[in-house]
Amino acid sequence: MSDPNSPDPNRDLPPSVPAPPPPRPDLKDPRLAGATYGTQGAAGSKGKKKKQRHPTDAYPPLKRRRGGCGCGGCLGGTLLVLALLFVAGVVALGYFGPGRFVKEGYKVVNLESAEAIVETAPTEPTFYLAQGTLTWRVPVTTVPVALCAREIHIEGDFHDEASVTGLKVTATEKARFAKNLEVVAAEFTDLGITLKGELTGHVMKNLP
Numbered sequence: 001m002s003d004p005n006s007p008d009p010n011r012d013l014p015p016s017v018p019a020p021p022p023p024r025p026d027l028k029d030p031r032l033a034g035a036t037y038g039t040q041g042a043a044g045s046k047g048k049k050k051k052q053r054h055p056t057d058a059y060p061p062l063k064r065r066r067g068g069c070g071c072g073g074c075l076g077g078t079l080l081v082l083a084l085l086f087v088a089g090v091v092a093l094g095y096f097g098p099g100r101f102v103k104e105g106y107k108v109v110n111l112e113s114a115e116a117i118v119e120t121a122p123t124e125p126t127f128y129l130a131q132g133t134l135t136w137r138v139p140v141t142t143v144p145v146a147l148c149a150r151e152i153h154i155e156g157d158f159h160d161e162a163s164v165t166g167l168k169v170t171a172t173e174k175a176r177f178a179k180n181l182e183v184v185a186a187e188f189t190d191l192g193i194t195l196k197g198e199l200t201g202h203v204m205k206n207l208p
Contacts, residue, residue: 101127101146101163116149134166163201 102108106127111118114132121138122145128134130149138156146163147154154164155174163182173192180197189207 101125106144106146111149161197 104125106125107122108127108129111128111130111134113130115135116128116130116133117135117137118128119137121141122143125144127146128148130147132149133151133153134147134149135153136147136156140157140159141162142159144161144163145158146165148165150166151168152164152166152170154169154171156176158175158177158179158181161179161182162177163184165184167185168187168189169183169185170189171191171193176194178196181193181195181199183199183201183203185201186204187207188203188205191208
């Protein structure tokens with residue numbers, strides 16, 4: 001039986017207002033608590049557990065290796081070397097075996113000078129070979145000609161077919177071709193030639 005002299009906790013509340021409920025106990029949801037095994041800092045643990053990457057996660061960009069060349073640089077250098085070897089092979093083939101022009105009836109002229117200069121016009125189809133530099137200064141050439149050297153400089157009028165093979169070929173504005181011009185070179189510099197026929201051959205780089 002309660003003491004009539006003890007205070008009533010609900011005495012000051014209006015009759016229509018119920019008493020507040022007691023506080024709920026602080027219970028943790030076991031679904032949010034995580035695993036209870038292998039926690040960090042437990043005995044026998046070797047470190048933090050590595051986070052697994054999801055297949056849809058973004059991967060960081062690959063870092064370029066230092067101290068080595070990239071595939072693009074190696075490939076570009078290889079192609080350049082192969083191209084130069086190709087042109088050098090064409091020059092060597094023309095120098096040691098001018099089979100195509102011999103079959104076509106060209107006369108073969110071997111220019112032994114390191115810096116050969118041709119100023120006299122040939123009277124028949126002629127193939128000129130030089131090991132170093134070949135400069136063509138014939139004012140008017142009326143027969144087919146073929147030139148092969150490491151470096152070639154051309155000027156003058158060509159009334160018939162012309163073929164030029166070299167690592168570097170330069171034709172000035174004084175070079176005029178009435179028919180086709182064939183150029184096989186690693187570098188071809190055209191300073192303003194006049195060409196009425198077609199330009200054929202293989203050139204790696206055209207200048208200017």
